[in-house]
Every structure is written in structure tokens, then in C-alpha cells.
Amino acid sequence: MQQKNLRTIALTILLSGSMIACGGENEKTSSSKETTTVQQSPKPETKPETKPASDDMSDIGVGPIKAFTLPAEIDQAMAAEGKKIFKAKCTACHKVSKKFIGPSPKGIVNRRNPAWIMNMILNPEKMVKEDPIAKALLKKYSAPMANQGLTEEDARKVLEYFRTL
Amino acid sequence: MKQLINYFMVLAVIGFLASCNQAPTKKSTSSKSGALSGSVAERVYVAPGEHDSHYAFISGGFSGQLSVYGLPSGRLFRVVPVFSQDPEKGYGYNQETKPMLMTSHGFVPWGDSHHPDISQTNGTVDGRWVFINENNTPRIARVSLKTFETEEIIEIPNSAGNHSSSFVTENTEYVVAGTRFAVPFPQRDMSIKDMKGNFKGALTFLKVDPTTGHMSIAFQIKMPGFNYDLAHPGRGKSHGWFFFSTYNTEEANSLLEVNASQNDKDFIAAINWKKIEEYVANGGGKKVAAKYTHNLWHDNQHATTSTMEKEVLVVEPKDVPGAIFFLPTAKSPHGCDVDPSGEYIIGNGKLAAAMTVHSFSKLQKAIEDKAFDGEKYGIPVVKFEAVNYGVLENPGLGPLHTEFDTRGNAYTTFFISSEVVKWNIKDLKVIDRHPVYYSVGHLMIPGGNSQHPDDKYLVAMNKITKDRYLSTGPEVCQSAQLFDISGEKMELLLDFPTIGEPHYAAGIAADKIEPKTTKIYKLEENTHPYAVKSEAETKVERKGNEVHIYMSMIRSHFSPDNIEGVKVGDKVFFHVTNLEQDYDVPHGIAMIGANTSEMLIMPGRTATMIWEPKEVGVWPFYCTDFCSALHQEMQGYIRVSPRGSNTPLTFTLDGDVPGQDE
Ligand SMILES: [Cu+2]
Numbered sequence: 049m050q051q052k053n054l055r056t057i058a059l060t061i062l063l064s065g066s067m068i069a070c071g072g073e074n075e076k077t078s079s080s081k082e083t084t085t086v087q088q089s090p091k092p093e094t095k096p097e098t099k100p101a102s103d104d105m106s107d108i109g110v111g112p113i114k115a116f117t118l119p120a121e122i123d124q125a126m127a128a129e130g131k132k133i134f135k136a137k138c139t140a141c142h143k144v145s146k147k148f149i150g151p152s153p154k155g156i157v158n159r160r161n162p163a164w165i166m167n168m169i170l171n172p173e174k175m176v177k178e179d180p181i182a183k184a185l186l187k188k189y190s191a192p193m194a195n196q197g198l199t200e201e202d203a204r205k206v207l208e209y210f211r212t213l
Numbered sequence: 214m215k216q217l218i219n220y221f222m223v224l225a226v227i228g229f230l231a232s233c234n235q236a237p238t239k240k241s242t243s244s245k246s247g248a249l250s251g252s253v254a255e256r257v258y259v260a261p262g263e264h265d266s267h268y269a270f271i272s273g274g275f276s277g278q279l280s281v282y283g284l285p286s287g288r289l290f291r292v293v294p295v296f297s298q299d300p301e302k303g304y305g306y307n308q309e310t311k312p313m314l315m316t317s318h319g320f321v322p323w324g325d326s327h328h329p330d331i332s333q334t335n336g337t338v339d340g341r342w343v344f345i346n347e348n349n350t351p352r353i354a355r356v357s358l359k360t361f362e363t364e365e366i367i368e369i370p371n372s373a374g375n376h377s378s379s380f381v382t383e384n385t386e387y388v389v390a391g392t393r394f395a396v397p398f399p400q401r402d403m404s405i406k407d408m409k410g411n412f413k414g415a416l417t418f419l420k421v422d423p424t425t426g427h428m429s430i431a432f433q434i435k436m437p438g439f440n441y442d443l444a445h446p447g448r449g450k451s452h453g454w455f456f457f458s459t460y461n462t463e464e465a466n467s468l469l470e471v472n473a474s475q476n477d478k479d480f481i482a483a484i485n486w487k488k489i490e491e492y493v494a495n496g497g498g499k500k501v502a503a504k505y506t507h508n509l510w511h512d513n514q515h516a517t518t519s520t521m522e523k524e525v526l527v528v529e530p531k532d533v534p535g536a537i538f539f540l541p542t543a544k545s546p547h548g549c550d551v552d553p554s555g556e557y558i559i560g561n562g563k564l565a566a567a568m569t570v571h572s573f574s575k576l577q578k579a580i581e582d583k584a585f586d587g588e589k590y591g592i593p594v595v596k597f598e599a600v601n602y603g604v605l606e607n608p609g610l611g612p613l614h615t616e617f618d619t620r621g622n623a624y625t626t627f628f629i630s631s632e633v634v635k636w637n638i639k640d641l642k643v644i645d646r647h648p649v650y651y652s653v654g655h656l657m658i659p660g661g662n663s664q665h666p667d668d669k670y671l672v673a674m675n676k677i678t679k680d681r682y683l684s685t686g687p688e689v690c691q692s693a694q695l696f697d698i699s700g701e702k703m704e705l706l707l708d709f710p711t712i713g714e715p716h717y718a719a720g721i722a723a724d725k726i727e728p729k730t731t732k733i734y735k736l737e738e739n740t741h742p743y744a745v746k747s748e749a750e751t752k753v754e755r756k757g758n759e760v761h762i763y764m765s766m767i768r769s770h771f772s773p774d775n776i777e778g779v780k781v782g783d784k785v786f787f788h789v790t791n792l793e794q795d796y797d798v799p800h801g802i803a804m805i806g807a808n809t810s811e812m813l814i815m816p817g818r819t820a821t822m823i824w825e826p827k828e829v830g831v832w833p834f835y836c837t838d839f840c841s842a843l844h845q846e847m848q849g850y851i852r853v854s855p856r857g858s859n860t861p862l863t864f865t866l867d868g869d870v871p872g873q874d875e
Binding site: 136191197 | 733736746747748749765767768769770772792793794795798841842843867
């Protein structure tokens, strides 16, 4: 067809940048060294969430997930996938090592019903309005628990990952 | 004591009045305003939380943009930036959208938008794209009706005053762009007074890719140097033809007000584009050097590329005999409209006291019989009687534009006499007329440019408002007026103000668009070279004096939010990704001292702005869109050290390097 003289204005800068991005890993570690030495005060380890009331474990919450029982064995492959999803979609607000914007998921399967956990992931807007535990959490954290648009399948994988923590 | 009782009585009465007032308010106001009966108010009332039944896309004229209204409420939902920068959205300011406003004349920050038209499938508006033309720097834009963003702008070479434009054929095979001003083609240095016979008028056909919508110039017809004002495609039986109105067939180059109004009749140019398409497919036409930009948005990169095109295919009318004809039409027609059946072609002779109605079947016969009245620059002029179905005499003053219902009626705006007139095409009889306030230009019936008008509402777009609204100084809002046309008589329902100058509009039933709109951009699909997919990927890199911040935003913090090691003289790029994946959670970012842009970023999208710090200090940045109860906390700091200082480059969030603590 017509002869084109491709002059990509926006992408020129972007392309030059993507080359740096490849070498980025090393650079990042070197710069992180500087900061870790500057940052002395270690953050206190997460305290477990307020002692669960005995009926907390039976609350399945509100949302698409109905009560179900987890198989005894942890499916490690599934947990590994869940970890990936968690890293990508959740770590802006949740850290395993500490309380961050939201609670640490460490030990969550011992204090919440598995269906509740999935409903919290899939249906947080409604949960914090209607479910007593979620309501209390919102009050405590003030920040919203974001709906990151996970499928039920993905939420189930994240739950499996939580079992390993 | 007595006083106190009085006091309470007064309170009680007030309370009584107040409570009484609530229910009957609607009735009491309506009884005051005569024609506006309570039931009329109800017909435009869309209760809180309810949705309108139709979208109206109204051009912003000299604002260069496209506004989106709901009908029947007349509520403004959004202004889609097209040909002008829009600070509200960062459009034309951030690095990703700036190339959209590139032209062969360089960066043009402010354009003039005119005629939105919705894409069609099988002669029905399909709600995929809106095409809209810029008059001043001839361009056609394509706006996505999934994202309500401008996805593509292509410049039209050899054109000037791109006015008879952005109308689509019934399967969106083509969108057309006709020049209003005749110019040297190609441009050259010559005396203005030698215009006659030497200037030309380019009518450009842009091919539209049926899946992506991407446009490319298929061919340009090098027509005589008249002014081509408006256009409409044939449909149904006349599909394959396009009709353009012309004025200044006198080819006057000065005081057109007088000199372009000499001829009693100008022309409608009838173009058999199927024939030209075939000619071109068989190698017809000539490739001619040209220079025009083609700017394209890339969904996953979230960025625009601007390409300079080098040539265009030009078709000379004389080389395609039997494809182009002139139909004599009363005086300086503006609108050139085709009824839903495709049979009637209507010339709105703005300086005539008559509407010219041509017949497509008669045109076919006339061509067969060679019923011509000579030719103009080699193009046959069809005998008026041979093509004319009839004339609607004295319908009003200054007819500009006609749309249609499904019952054989036409609705024409009259600029000078400030009215909309409903008339029957077959009978050539006026049925009803209604004043508008004031000086109406175009009108719109949803689905107007198609075989199937959705003929409940009609929107009239006025050029003058004067006393209709609260005054806002010398410049008052322009306005639109909504009519119900489902009955015999047109009923005026509502006035509503518009942005810029509402030149033209297109409308469509809401259910053809709303279910398909984009809610978020998927992070997984984001291929912007500076995107971060999680907080762990956020970082800052130095490359000479360029500092690239790979930043994320989520309710309600930035990562990183403390950055040191930036120096005076650096060029700092904020590449910011919104990590949210939920509907309606944009974040903004503003950096003190940034001279390029602020940004508003939708969930899953990455955008870039540049900051060149000029002073040493610790400078804050923050989120500009109230995103959560902790929005006011969504901020960060950047330390700027003197030129040449050795402050190390560091970046942290809550004391940790992002991603290091997990
Ligand atoms: Cu925010």
C-alpha cells in the first residue's frame, strides 16, 4: 500500500526506557542497599488479629460463595498459583510479614471461614456493609478492601495460598 | 408567654407549608408555565438513579470536543476530548496522548469539531464508534464508544475547511471528508485572483476496517473548486452513492457574502462511489505526494503513535465517466439529506424560499436518458426537471438541515425564521411548525443518518440563546431543545445548555452502547513499556539526567512515596500505573512545579508526565481524585538536591524498598 515513514513520537522515549528496564533488577538491588542501611527501625511483627469470637469461624459472609469444606491436604500447585495472584493483585495493600493497609493474611484460615475469605475477596463492597466481621474490620482499618476483579477460581487459589502461611 | 406561643405558631405554620409544599411542587410550577404541563415535566424527568433511554453525541464546535448527553433528561455526562487538549483528563498533555494532536503543521492544541456520526451495520447505527471532523486543520477522528476516548485521528491533505465530513455509509465502508474551501491542489504559490478554474475541491473517502475501525485514505476525488458544504450517503436503493451540497459555484474569492450568492441554483454533487471504488481496485487513480499525519491509539500500550504519511491516491472525475453528476439545487444549499428509504435527496437551500427534493429513481433514469443540461468542468449537469421530484415552496426562511421519521415526514430547521418545520415528503405539504429559541442550526433524531430513525425525540441545536438562561456575561451558553415527535404535532419538552457551539449531533438508544462499555483496563493486558504490575515492581532509575519513576497508585498511597537523589536540572518522568481493578476508581497525580501535565489515570492504565525541578527542596505530590476516606493521605515527597550533589538515589514506601520486604 502506501509508503509509510514511521515516526513514532510517543514511543521513542518509551522504547529507550524499556531497554533500561531489562537491566533494572541489578540497579534496583544496588539502590536498595542504600536504603536498607538508612532504615534502621525494624517494624514490629504482626500481632494476630483480635482473638476470634467462637462463632467467627462459622460466619461465611455475603457473596457468591456458599459454605464448603476444604480438603485436608493442601494443594501445593494451586497454592503456588495463588501466591502469584496475591503478589500481583494484593500486595499493594497486604503484606505477609506485617499489618499494612489491610491485615496480614498470616493465619487467616484459623480465624475465618474459608467461604468468608473468598467472599471478602470477591464481594468486599457488600461484605463491609453487611457482614459483622468485615464491618468491624473496615472500622478498624478505614481503608477500603479493594475489589480486584478476581474470578472465583482465582480467589480459591489465593485461599489455598493463605493455607500455607 | 404570648410571644412564645406566637413564635411556635409561626414555626408550625412554616412547617406546615413546607411539608405541604413537597408533594404538589411539580403541579404548582407547571400550572404557572402554561404549555409545560405537569405531564411534560414527567416526560423528561429521569428519577435519581435511573438511566436515560438515549445517548446524544453533540459536537462542541469551537471547543473541538464531543459532548455526551442523556435523553430525555438533557444531562451532560462527559466531554470526550478529540481535537483540543483537555486538562480534566490530561488529554493532549501527557506523553501518551500528545501525539494524537500532531499534524503536518505541528502540534495543534485547539481544533474545531463539527459533525459526529455513528458507525452503522446494515443501515442501522451499531454503537461502535463515533466519527467526527475538524474543520480548521482538516482531520477525521474516531472515538470508541467502549471507552469514550479518541482512538484515531487522520489528517486530510489537499483540503481546507473540512466541513462536508465524517458521514458514514450504511456498513461503515467509508467515512467521507469533503473540503469546504477550494484551494490549490496541491498547494502552491499563486495569485488569489486566479482562483477560478485553478483551485480544486477534494472529496476524500476513508476506508474503515470493519473489525478495528482503523481508517486509511482510499482515494481523493479532485472536484471543481466549489465549496462543498455537507453530505449524506445513499441508503437502501441508493447505497453506493454519496451526495454533497455545493455553494460558491461562482468560484468567488472575495466578499463571498455577495459574490457567492449570484447563481440561483448551485449543485448537489452525486457520486457513485461504488464505481470509483471499482476503478481504483483496477489500478485507477494516481499516487500523488502529500504530507499528513495518521495518529493511532494502542489499547494495550496505552499510548499513541503518530505517523507521517507520504502520498495519496487522486482520482480525476474525467477518468471515471458515469460516476459523478451535478444536480441543480436551489441557492447555496447547506444540508444535503437523504430520507430513510434512500429515494429522496433533499437540498436545504439556505438562501432560497424553497426545499428542493430530488428523486433517486429519476436520477437513474436521467442518467440512462442522458438528460443533461451541459456540463461543468466535464461533469454532466442533470436537467432539473429530469431529477427533481418536487419543491416545497415557502416553508420558512433559511432552511439548513433535514432529518426524518419512519412515517414519511421530514423535519427541517429554519435558521432565519427560527423554527422547526415538519412536512410530508410525498405530499410536499407542511404539517406543523414550532418556534425555537433562537436561530436553529442543525437538528438530530437518534439514528438519523440511517435507514431506521428512532423517531421519538428530536433535538434542535440553536446558535443563539440570548434570554433563555441566567446570564453569564457577554458569552452565554448555547443550547439545545428537545421535542417529542411521536405525535402529529411536535411538542417542545426541554431546553438544555450545551458546550461550545453545538454544530451537529448523533443519537442512539442507550442499550446499544451501555452494556459494552469498558469498565477497567486489565493489568495483565497492559504492555506500556513503563507499566508496573505490582508494587514490588515499582522503582526509580537514573539514566544521565533523566530520572524514571515507575510508580503505582492504589487506595490510598503511591509506591514509592519517598524519593531522594533527584537533582536540579534533572528531567523526571513519572510513569504512573493505577493498580486498581475495580470500576470507577481512578486516581490522579499532581506534582508541584510540573509544567507539562497533571494526570487522571483509570484502573489498570499507565500514563506519563514530565517534571523538571528547578529548585532545591522537598516537594510534595498528591492524588487529585477523591478516591477513599484516606484520599487526603494519598501523597508523597521528592527531595531535590543541588545540581552535581551526590545524594544517593533512594525510593521507599513506609521505610521499605518496594518488594524487598516480602
Ligand atoms: Cu487517590
